[in-house]
Amino acid sequence: MSWREVAAVAGGWAAGLGFPVVLYAAARIVSDETAGGGAGLFVYLGVVGFLFTAVCLLLSRRAPGAAAVVMLVAVLWCAQVWLWSDVNDDQAMHDRGVTATATVSRWIRTSDPFAGVDDKVTAVDVTLPGGTTTRLELGGERAPRVGGEVEVTRDPRGIQPSRLGPRPGEPTGLRTAARVVLVLLVGAALVGSLLSAEPVSEGF
Structure with missing residues (x-):
């Protein structure tokens, strides 16, 4: 060779x-x-x-x-x-998520005929303790009612977006x-x- x-x-x-x-x-x-x-x-x-x-x-x-x-x-x-x-x-x-109880202030509806979405609630605005408002993407989850209370997990560093539900395992x-x-x-x-x-x- x-x-x-x-x-x-x-x-x-x-x-x-x-x-x-x-x-x-x-x-x-x-x-x-x-x-x-x-x-x-x-x-x-x-x-x-x-x-x-x-x-x-x-x-x-x-x-x-x-x-x-x-x-x-x-x-x-x-x-x-x-x-x-x-x-x-x-x-x-x-590791660092912090949970809090927030109030749903409004629904965010989306219409996209190309994606087959017709006036669907895709996100919600929630008010956290202290008056801060943040928007949460639902990702296919059922939309909570406006005025209702939901559990929210947020990142104190602000790197990860806040999400509905408890801190993940x-x-x-x-x-x-x-x-x-x-x-x-x-x-x-x-x-x-x-x-x-x-x-x-x-x-x-």
Whole structure:
């Protein structure tokens, strides 16, 4: 085996092992509650753009198998970002959330014919003890009546949006799901890296 072939094989394995690590780190950066819109969005667009470009290049090189695996990697990575975002949000509210009883002051109705929403209550304004008013997204929950009292959990730091209901428990289920998706992501990224390196190694 020539040094070029050895270098190609070593490069393929290095990419295969390093690619999942980079994707995992990027997912944690995007989902980090302190990353902010700028840094998280920049990393997210960078990863999505890279994966999209990789799929296009693999298709142009007539490597549909590798392209399909990379597309699977993209789907798993987006799922990883979504899951870790939910884990971080629930963990933050579990650790430092403060509950209070608030009064519903009004309903917020939304009409969006393109989304099939017709004059639906999607949020409520509530008045907290001390007179502060905040808006809470319902997220599909049933709207409490105006004038009624509801339990609200808020973040003293103001990073997480306030939410209806008591302080959440440990996000054990979400964390387990995120770890399962991570295992699948690592496996798919490793296979995708090695398959993507095959046409290059054959060219030496």
